[in-house]
Amino acid sequence: MAALMAVMAILTATAQVSGEDRIAYLEKQMYRYFSSSENDSFMIVTDELIEACRQAGKSQERLFYKAWSNQAIYYFLRINHQRGLEMANQIHDYASQHDSKFGLYTSTYALATMSSSLQYFDQAEREFNEAINYQHRFFPDESAAAPYLGAAKIYVNKREFEKVIDCARKALAEPGVIMQHQLTAWSYMCLAYADDKYSKEEFNRAYAERQRIMNEYGHDDMFGTVVNYYYAEKNGRFQEALEMAKTIKGKTDHLNFISKAYANLGDFRQAYLYQKRYKEVADSMKTSEVQKLSYEYASQLDVTRAENEAKDLRLSKQDLQIQAALAILLITLAFFVFYYLRRRKQIGELREAYSKLADTTNAKERIDSELRIARDIQMSMVPRTFPAFPERRDIDLHAAIMPAKEVGGDLYDFFIQDDRLCFCVGDVSGKGIPASLTMAVAVNLFRTVAKEGFPPEVIATKLNDTMCADNESGVFVTMFIGIIDLKTGRLDFCNCGHNPPVYGERRMHTSQTVFSFLDVEANAPIGLWPEAEFIGQHLSDIRGCTLFVYTDGVNEAENRIQEQFGEKRMLRVLRESTQPFGERTPKTRSHFLIEEMKCALDAFVDGAEQSDDLTMLCVSIK
Helix, strand or coil, rough: CCHHHHHHHHHHHHHCCCCCCHHHHHHHHHHHHHHHCCCCHHHHHHHHHHHHHHHHHHHHHHHHHHHHHHHHHHHHCCCCCHHHHHHHHHHHHHHHHCCCCHHHHHHHHHHHHHHCCCCCHHHHHHHHHHHHHHHHHHHCCCCCCHHHHHHHHCCCCCCCHHHHHHHHHHCCHHHHHHHHHHHHHHHHHHHHHHHCCCCCHHHHHHHHHHHHHHHHCCCCCCHHHHHHHHHHHHHHCCHHHHHCCCCCCCCHHHHHHHHHHHHHHHHHHHHHHHHHHHHHEEEEEEHHHHHHHHHHHHHHHHHHHHHHHHHCCCCCCCCHHHHHHHHHHHHHHHHHHHHHHHHHHHHHHHHHHHHHHHHHHHHHHHHHHHHHHHHHHCCCCCCCCCCCCCCEEEEEEEEEEEEECCCCCCEEEEECCCCEEEEEEEEEECCCHHHHHHHHHHHHHHHHHCCCCCCHHHHHHHHHHHHHCCCCCCCEEEEEEEEEECCCCCEEEEEEEECCCCEEEEEEEEEEEEEECCCCCCCCCCCCCCCCCCCCECCCCEEEEEEECCCHHHHHCCCCCCCCCCCHHHHHHHHHHCCCCCCCCCCHHHHHHHHHHHHHHHHHHHCCCCCCCEEEEEEEEE
């Protein structure tokens, strides 16, 4: 409210001033509010500036389109995607009607900015380059810093930091570059130099120059909090970086930077939880409606640009009546030619559609068949025969896995070597085919490394070293790794960002089993951070007790109203599971507990679609 009252005071004061002085003042206020989150203030100031430029006529044409484009971009980025695209569409229509090359340039720049925000990076990069070339060709005295900085943002997202620095430097070298663009250029420099391949000294030099520009400008830009986070991180002030991360706006950035800060502090459990929430939010950001609008607008802009270019190639005017008559004749002829060709094309497309329908049906059946084969192959990678060790009466082990899709990312494995039972349960981030590929790698890596006789924390370290290498997609695996000495009952384990298992301890004086969650270290998931340290733990003797290991598909299973199964309900099922005596085909205790959990889950979800892969492993040593 205070900010809005300040704007109204500004407008009241400037209403007494007319002409160029008022326009110059409103322009300054526009750039001031563009970097803020004061939406109403920015819209009021730009509305006033647009109207003032409209009244000024041709002399303020460029500022008129700049202000209007800035308003569309601001609306798109901060208020509503669809409305922002509609405003950009209005700009290109208006520019086309008034034959304004500068208006078409600004609409090109606006489209590139919106495409970049929607992460159509190739399309946005192409549009920014077109805007730069258009500006240099028709308006060499104008600064092309804005499209250079737009391209720099794309390269930040693509992590091509050398190109970020190059674009920022080119923006700074443009004629008449405004101070706001100077500040943004140095912000991008800092974001690039924050990468590990650049030294602390390089970052600090860029940061110092950015601070100088910011102090001279009198305002920070939208990157200020992130740049200050990197400054604290680059200089080893990790607790300060965490506090800075908590103030970062934007839900995905907020979660991602808090995760990074906790990882730097060594709290990998918190780092994993925030990283998981970040990925869930990031996956749900884009909508198909906005994508469709963006592509439709891009097509409209291409047509308009082509029409505008064609106008430059027309010959000088001829007699109006002859030209009109010729135009009517050509339009009539073109209509019949177009109608004929269109009908031929439609008939051809119809025939082709029938042909493609059969091909598509066959292709779908082939894909379904290949996915079924892939599922069979994937399931063959985990042990599926139970009892697991029929020759040994001292081991009671059972496991079950249920992918949410045809293939999934959950895994488990177990084997005996030298009177040691080695086992693991894991959950790959994501679902479907990408997760299934990582699952296959993780299962084979575990079996290979575990057979070398290493303790669980060393197994986790070696898996992490291998899976972090060239992991550009950021896929990671939470995993519980356990090794039981079958002679002594000692359990050595390492929990790598996984859900804490449930431990059923046998109380000798009551002959009852008491279930509770096992206290585990907050280790990092595997494959997320290179050189992460993993801490192992142990229980001295688990003979007569039960260990229930599961993935979050169990406790996070949802019913029709999106209520989760939850850890309390899971514990209650285990505590209340009393195996009937005298069954005709008696199940082992582990098999019975898993079947009871399956039944409880089926009753709870009540037919709702399975949202995540689901895996359980239960083991006890007699």
